[in-house]
Amino acid sequence: MEEHHVSPWVFAFFAGIAAVVLVIFALLSTRNLQKRPGRLQNFAEAIYEFFDNLAVSVVGEHGRKYVPLAGTLFLFILISNLMGLIPPGLAPTATLNTTIPLAVIVILYVQYESIRARGIVGYFKHFARWGEVPAPISPLLFVIEVVSELAKPVSLSVRLYANMFGKEQVALALITALAVPIFKSAYVPLPIQFPVLMLGLLVGFVQAFVFSILTLIYLALATEHHDEHHGESAHAH
Protein backbone atom coordinates (compact mmCIF):
# COMPACT_ATOMS: atom_id res chain seq x y z
CA MET A 1 0.00 0.00 0.00
CA GLU A 2 1.17 3.48 -0.86
CA GLU A 3 1.69 4.73 2.65
CA HIS A 4 2.76 8.04 4.06
CA HIS A 5 6.44 8.68 4.37
CA VAL A 6 6.17 9.42 8.05
CA SER A 7 6.57 7.15 11.00
CA PRO A 8 3.40 5.41 12.17
CA TRP A 9 4.15 6.84 15.61
CA VAL A 10 3.25 10.30 14.32
CA PHE A 11 -0.25 9.06 13.64
CA ALA A 12 -0.39 7.39 17.02
CA PHE A 13 0.70 10.69 18.58
CA PHE A 14 -2.11 12.59 16.87
CA ALA A 15 -4.62 9.91 17.76
CA GLY A 16 -3.48 10.34 21.35
CA ILE A 17 -4.04 14.08 21.08
CA ALA A 18 -7.56 13.43 19.79
CA ALA A 19 -8.24 11.15 22.74
CA VAL A 20 -6.84 13.72 25.20
CA VAL A 21 -8.99 16.47 23.67
CA LEU A 22 -12.01 14.23 24.06
CA VAL A 23 -11.22 13.42 27.68
CA ILE A 24 -10.64 17.08 28.55
CA PHE A 25 -13.91 18.01 26.87
CA ALA A 26 -15.76 15.33 28.80
CA LEU A 27 -14.21 16.37 32.12
CA LEU A 28 -14.83 20.07 31.59
CA SER A 29 -18.41 19.64 30.45
CA THR A 30 -19.38 17.33 33.32
CA ARG A 31 -17.29 18.93 36.07
CA ASN A 32 -20.03 21.15 37.37
CA LEU A 33 -23.37 19.60 36.38
CA GLN A 34 -26.38 21.85 36.87
CA LYS A 35 -30.10 21.77 36.30
CA ARG A 36 -29.79 24.80 34.10
CA PRO A 37 -26.80 23.88 31.97
CA GLY A 38 -24.05 26.26 31.03
CA ARG A 39 -22.63 26.58 27.55
CA LEU A 40 -20.32 23.58 27.62
CA GLN A 41 -22.76 21.28 29.38
CA ASN A 42 -25.48 22.32 26.95
CA PHE A 43 -23.25 21.45 24.03
CA ALA A 44 -22.40 18.05 25.46
CA GLU A 45 -26.05 17.36 26.21
CA ALA A 46 -27.01 18.29 22.65
CA ILE A 47 -24.50 15.80 21.25
CA TYR A 48 -25.67 13.10 23.63
CA GLU A 49 -29.32 13.74 22.85
CA PHE A 50 -28.65 13.56 19.14
CA PHE A 51 -27.09 10.12 19.49
CA ASP A 52 -29.77 9.03 21.91
CA ASN A 53 -32.45 9.80 19.33
CA LEU A 54 -30.38 8.17 16.61
CA ALA A 55 -29.82 4.99 18.60
CA VAL A 56 -33.48 4.70 19.52
CA SER A 57 -34.61 5.26 15.94
CA VAL A 58 -32.13 2.78 14.47
CA VAL A 59 -31.84 0.06 17.12
CA GLY A 60 -35.05 0.51 19.07
CA GLU A 61 -35.72 1.11 22.75
CA HIS A 62 -32.91 -1.16 23.90
CA GLY A 63 -30.45 0.83 21.80
CA ARG A 64 -29.89 3.38 24.59
CA LYS A 65 -26.92 1.49 25.97
CA TYR A 66 -25.06 1.76 22.66
CA VAL A 67 -25.07 5.56 22.76
CA PRO A 68 -21.68 5.83 24.54
CA LEU A 69 -19.97 3.61 21.97
CA ALA A 70 -21.47 5.28 18.92
CA GLY A 71 -21.02 8.78 20.32
CA THR A 72 -17.42 8.19 21.34
CA LEU A 73 -16.58 6.71 17.95
CA PHE A 74 -18.19 9.70 16.25
CA LEU A 75 -16.37 12.28 18.36
CA PHE A 76 -13.01 10.53 18.16
CA ILE A 77 -13.19 10.07 14.41
CA LEU A 78 -14.49 13.60 13.91
CA ILE A 79 -11.66 15.14 15.91
CA SER A 80 -9.17 12.89 14.13
CA ASN A 81 -10.50 13.86 10.71
CA LEU A 82 -10.54 17.56 11.47
CA MET A 83 -7.02 17.39 12.86
CA GLY A 84 -5.78 16.73 9.34
CA LEU A 85 -7.04 20.16 8.28
CA ILE A 86 -4.92 22.10 10.78
CA PRO A 87 -1.48 22.58 9.18
CA PRO A 88 0.96 20.78 11.47
CA GLY A 89 -1.57 18.03 12.12
CA LEU A 90 -2.17 14.79 10.35
CA ALA A 91 -5.45 12.92 10.36
CA PRO A 92 -4.80 9.73 12.36
CA THR A 93 -7.67 8.19 10.44
CA ALA A 94 -5.70 8.51 7.19
CA THR A 95 -3.82 5.34 8.03
CA LEU A 96 -5.11 1.79 8.26
CA ASN A 97 -3.26 1.41 11.57
CA THR A 98 -5.96 3.52 13.21
CA THR A 99 -9.06 2.51 11.28
CA ILE A 100 -8.63 -1.26 11.43
CA PRO A 101 -8.51 -1.38 15.26
CA LEU A 102 -11.63 0.81 15.45
CA ALA A 103 -13.49 -1.47 13.05
CA VAL A 104 -12.28 -4.61 14.85
CA ILE A 105 -13.44 -3.24 18.20
CA VAL A 106 -16.86 -2.54 16.71
CA ILE A 107 -17.24 -5.92 15.06
CA LEU A 108 -16.08 -7.89 18.12
CA TYR A 109 -18.55 -5.97 20.25
CA VAL A 110 -21.27 -6.75 17.72
CA GLN A 111 -20.51 -10.47 18.00
CA TYR A 112 -20.53 -10.21 21.79
CA GLU A 113 -23.88 -8.46 21.80
CA SER A 114 -25.28 -10.94 19.29
CA ILE A 115 -24.28 -13.88 21.46
CA ARG A 116 -25.70 -12.17 24.52
CA ALA A 117 -29.00 -11.46 22.81
CA ARG A 118 -29.49 -14.88 21.24
CA GLY A 119 -27.32 -17.32 23.14
CA ILE A 120 -24.48 -19.25 21.55
CA VAL A 121 -26.80 -21.63 19.67
CA GLY A 122 -29.04 -18.84 18.48
CA TYR A 123 -25.97 -16.97 17.35
CA PHE A 124 -25.04 -19.72 14.90
CA LYS A 125 -28.66 -20.29 13.98
CA HIS A 126 -28.91 -16.63 13.06
CA PHE A 127 -25.96 -17.01 10.70
CA ALA A 128 -27.72 -19.91 8.98
CA ARG A 129 -31.11 -18.13 9.07
CA TRP A 130 -32.38 -21.34 10.65
CA GLY A 131 -36.16 -21.54 10.54
CA GLU A 132 -36.47 -18.58 8.20
CA VAL A 133 -35.46 -20.41 5.03
CA PRO A 134 -35.86 -24.03 3.88
CA ALA A 135 -33.38 -26.23 5.73
CA PRO A 136 -31.25 -27.30 2.70
CA ILE A 137 -30.37 -23.69 1.93
CA SER A 138 -29.20 -22.96 5.48
CA PRO A 139 -25.58 -24.21 5.12
CA LEU A 140 -25.14 -22.09 2.01
CA LEU A 141 -26.54 -19.06 3.75
CA PHE A 142 -24.28 -19.76 6.71
CA VAL A 143 -21.20 -19.44 4.50
CA ILE A 144 -22.52 -16.30 2.84
CA GLU A 145 -23.39 -14.70 6.17
CA VAL A 146 -19.99 -15.50 7.66
CA VAL A 147 -18.23 -13.97 4.67
CA SER A 148 -20.41 -10.88 4.81
CA GLU A 149 -19.75 -10.61 8.55
CA LEU A 150 -16.02 -10.76 7.86
CA ALA A 151 -16.39 -8.14 5.13
CA LYS A 152 -17.96 -5.68 7.55
CA PRO A 153 -14.78 -4.62 9.38
CA VAL A 154 -12.89 -4.51 6.08
CA SER A 155 -15.37 -2.17 4.44
CA LEU A 156 -15.77 -0.15 7.63
CA SER A 157 -12.05 0.49 8.01
CA VAL A 158 -11.19 0.89 4.34
CA ARG A 159 -14.03 3.35 3.79
CA LEU A 160 -12.80 5.69 6.50
CA TYR A 161 -9.14 5.26 5.57
CA ALA A 162 -9.66 5.76 1.83
CA ASN A 163 -11.76 8.86 2.36
CA MET A 164 -9.20 10.61 4.51
CA PHE A 165 -6.17 9.31 2.63
CA GLY A 166 -7.79 10.19 -0.70
CA LYS A 167 -8.49 13.75 0.40
CA GLU A 168 -4.87 14.22 1.40
CA GLN A 169 -3.59 12.68 -1.81
CA VAL A 170 -5.81 14.90 -3.97
CA ALA A 171 -4.63 17.98 -2.09
CA LEU A 172 -1.04 16.81 -2.49
CA ALA A 173 -1.54 16.14 -6.19
CA LEU A 174 -2.95 19.63 -6.72
CA ILE A 175 0.00 21.19 -4.90
CA THR A 176 2.62 19.16 -6.75
CA ALA A 177 0.92 19.58 -10.11
CA LEU A 178 0.25 23.31 -9.90
CA ALA A 179 2.13 25.08 -7.13
CA VAL A 180 5.48 23.33 -7.46
CA PRO A 181 6.09 23.90 -11.21
CA ILE A 182 5.02 27.54 -11.02
CA PHE A 183 6.66 28.60 -7.79
CA LYS A 184 9.39 25.95 -7.41
CA SER A 185 8.23 25.37 -3.87
CA ALA A 186 5.51 23.45 -2.12
CA TYR A 187 5.28 26.05 0.62
CA VAL A 188 4.01 29.10 -1.22
CA PRO A 189 0.87 30.47 0.42
CA LEU A 190 -1.26 29.81 -2.64
CA PRO A 191 -4.41 28.00 -1.51
CA ILE A 192 -4.83 25.73 -4.52
CA GLN A 193 -5.86 22.91 -2.22
CA PHE A 194 -8.46 25.08 -0.51
CA PRO A 195 -11.54 23.56 -2.26
CA VAL A 196 -10.28 20.08 -1.43
CA LEU A 197 -9.90 21.04 2.21
CA MET A 198 -13.46 22.41 2.26
CA LEU A 199 -14.57 19.09 0.86
CA GLY A 200 -12.44 17.46 3.54
CA LEU A 201 -14.39 19.32 6.21
CA LEU A 202 -17.64 17.89 4.85
CA VAL A 203 -16.19 14.42 4.35
CA GLY A 204 -14.76 14.41 7.85
CA PHE A 205 -18.20 15.00 9.34
CA VAL A 206 -20.02 12.61 7.03
CA GLN A 207 -17.55 9.77 7.48
CA ALA A 208 -17.52 10.08 11.25
CA PHE A 209 -21.31 9.99 11.18
CA VAL A 210 -21.37 7.05 8.78
CA PHE A 211 -18.95 5.08 10.93
CA SER A 212 -21.01 5.51 14.07
CA ILE A 213 -24.38 4.95 12.39
CA LEU A 214 -23.06 1.77 10.75
CA THR A 215 -21.96 0.64 14.19
CA LEU A 216 -25.53 1.17 15.38
CA ILE A 217 -26.97 -0.64 12.35
CA TYR A 218 -24.69 -3.65 12.85
CA LEU A 219 -25.72 -3.72 16.50
CA ALA A 220 -29.37 -3.48 15.46
CA LEU A 221 -28.99 -6.38 13.05
CA ALA A 222 -27.17 -8.41 15.68
CA THR A 223 -29.68 -7.87 18.46
CA GLU A 224 -32.99 -7.48 16.64
CA HIS A 225 -35.97 -9.41 17.91
CA HIS A 226 -38.41 -10.85 15.48
CA ASP A 227 -41.38 -9.04 16.94
CA GLU A 228 -39.75 -5.65 16.53
CA HIS A 229 -39.96 -3.71 13.32
CA HIS A 230 -36.76 -2.38 11.75
CA GLY A 231 -37.64 -0.49 8.65
CA GLU A 232 -34.57 1.41 7.62
CA SER A 233 -31.97 -0.78 9.24
CA ALA A 234 -32.74 -3.98 7.36
CA HIS A 235 -30.35 -5.40 4.80
CA ALA A 236 -27.61 -2.88 5.39
CA HIS A 237 -24.30 -4.28 4.23
Next chain:
Amino acid sequence: MQFELGTGLYLLGLALAVGLGLPIAVIGAALGQGRAAAGAMEGMARQPEMAGRIQTGMIIALAFIESLVLFSFVIFFLLQGRLPTIGQ
Protein backbone atom coordinates in the same frame (compact mmCIF):
# COMPACT_ATOMS: atom_id res chain seq x y z
CA MET B 1 14.23 2.40 -24.92
CA GLN B 2 13.56 -1.21 -25.92
CA PHE B 3 11.01 -3.47 -24.26
CA GLU B 4 10.26 -7.13 -24.60
CA LEU B 5 6.75 -7.79 -25.91
CA GLY B 6 5.60 -9.23 -22.59
CA THR B 7 6.87 -6.25 -20.64
CA GLY B 8 5.27 -3.90 -23.12
CA LEU B 9 1.90 -5.61 -22.81
CA TYR B 10 2.24 -5.59 -19.03
CA LEU B 11 2.97 -1.88 -18.98
CA LEU B 12 0.14 -1.21 -21.44
CA GLY B 13 -2.31 -3.10 -19.28
CA LEU B 14 -1.05 -1.38 -16.16
CA ALA B 15 -1.33 2.06 -17.73
CA LEU B 16 -4.85 1.35 -18.96
CA ALA B 17 -5.87 0.03 -15.55
CA VAL B 18 -4.44 3.05 -13.73
CA GLY B 19 -5.91 5.50 -16.21
CA LEU B 20 -9.33 3.99 -16.75
CA GLY B 21 -10.15 1.94 -13.66
CA LEU B 22 -11.07 4.80 -11.35
CA PRO B 23 -13.08 6.80 -13.94
CA ILE B 24 -15.17 3.75 -14.78
CA ALA B 25 -15.87 3.18 -11.09
CA VAL B 26 -16.75 6.86 -10.70
CA ILE B 27 -19.19 6.76 -13.64
CA GLY B 28 -21.03 3.81 -12.14
CA ALA B 29 -21.11 5.25 -8.64
CA ALA B 30 -22.22 8.67 -9.87
CA LEU B 31 -25.17 7.12 -11.68
CA GLY B 32 -26.02 5.06 -8.62
CA GLN B 33 -25.72 7.98 -6.23
CA GLY B 34 -27.84 10.12 -8.54
CA ARG B 35 -30.59 7.54 -8.48
CA ALA B 36 -30.36 7.18 -4.72
CA ALA B 37 -30.49 10.94 -4.15
CA ALA B 38 -33.33 11.35 -6.63
CA GLY B 39 -35.35 8.67 -4.88
CA ALA B 40 -34.69 10.22 -1.48
CA MET B 41 -35.66 13.70 -2.69
CA GLU B 42 -38.88 12.33 -4.16
CA GLY B 43 -39.66 10.60 -0.91
CA MET B 44 -38.98 13.78 1.06
CA ALA B 45 -41.23 15.81 -1.26
CA ARG B 46 -44.04 13.32 -0.82
CA GLN B 47 -43.65 12.95 2.92
CA PRO B 48 -41.89 15.98 4.38
CA GLU B 49 -42.54 14.70 7.91
CA MET B 50 -40.26 11.72 7.19
CA ALA B 51 -37.43 13.91 5.86
CA GLY B 52 -35.11 13.20 8.78
CA ARG B 53 -35.29 9.43 8.53
CA ILE B 54 -35.09 9.50 4.75
CA GLN B 55 -32.02 11.69 4.92
CA THR B 56 -30.31 9.33 7.35
CA GLY B 57 -31.08 6.40 5.10
CA MET B 58 -29.89 8.29 2.06
CA ILE B 59 -26.57 9.17 3.69
CA ILE B 60 -26.03 5.52 4.58
CA ALA B 61 -26.86 4.38 1.05
CA LEU B 62 -24.58 7.01 -0.44
CA ALA B 63 -21.78 5.93 1.89
CA PHE B 64 -22.14 2.33 0.75
CA ILE B 65 -22.03 3.31 -2.91
CA GLU B 66 -19.15 5.64 -2.22
CA SER B 67 -17.12 2.97 -0.49
CA LEU B 68 -17.03 0.91 -3.69
CA VAL B 69 -15.35 3.81 -5.48
CA LEU B 70 -12.95 4.15 -2.60
CA PHE B 71 -11.99 0.49 -2.88
CA SER B 72 -11.07 1.07 -6.48
CA PHE B 73 -9.27 4.23 -5.37
CA VAL B 74 -7.11 2.16 -3.03
CA ILE B 75 -6.44 -0.31 -5.87
CA PHE B 76 -5.54 2.68 -8.04
CA PHE B 77 -2.86 3.70 -5.58
CA LEU B 78 -1.58 0.15 -5.37
CA LEU B 79 -1.25 -0.03 -9.15
CA GLN B 80 0.15 3.46 -9.47
CA GLY B 81 3.03 2.49 -7.24
CA ARG B 82 3.98 -0.22 -9.75
CA LEU B 83 4.20 2.13 -12.72
CA PRO B 84 7.83 2.74 -13.71
CA THR B 85 9.10 6.27 -13.86
CA ILE B 86 10.52 7.65 -17.09
CA GLY B 87 14.09 7.05 -15.98
CA GLN B 88 13.54 3.31 -15.63
